[in-house]
Amino acid sequence: MNGSRRDLQPLPLYDDEHKTYIGTSLKLDGRRTICTTLMDNIDLFAWTAADMLGKSSKIITHRLSVYREARPLAQKKRKLGEERRKAARQETNFF
Numbered sequence: 001m002n003g004s005r006r007d008l009q010p011l012p013l014y015d016d017e018h019k020t021y022i023g024t025s026l027k028l029d030g031r032r033t034i035c036t037t038l039m040d041n042i043d044l045f046a047w048t049a050a051d052m053l054g055k056s057s058k059i060i061t062h063r064l065s066v067y068r069e070a071r072p073l074a075q076k077k078r079k080l081g082e083e084r085r086k087a088a089r090q091e092t093n094f095f
Contacts, residue, residue: 008024009031011038022034
């Protein structure tokens, strides 16, 4: 991802607390389509766990398949070239 918070436009859904962001680089028709779709489906948003009452835990639970007896290993440090290092730094400073 390239960009920053400045490249995003806030889209309040209920109020200032409940909002999302859309890219300012989208064409006007694209922004309208996304905004319309989000507003038409506003009832599908879950802002807190309390909003998900009645949902099956099979749907909302994620489990990792982990071998318990495996010993942890540290990943070897990768050396990046200057160009890749700059790109990685920009990407991690997105927000």
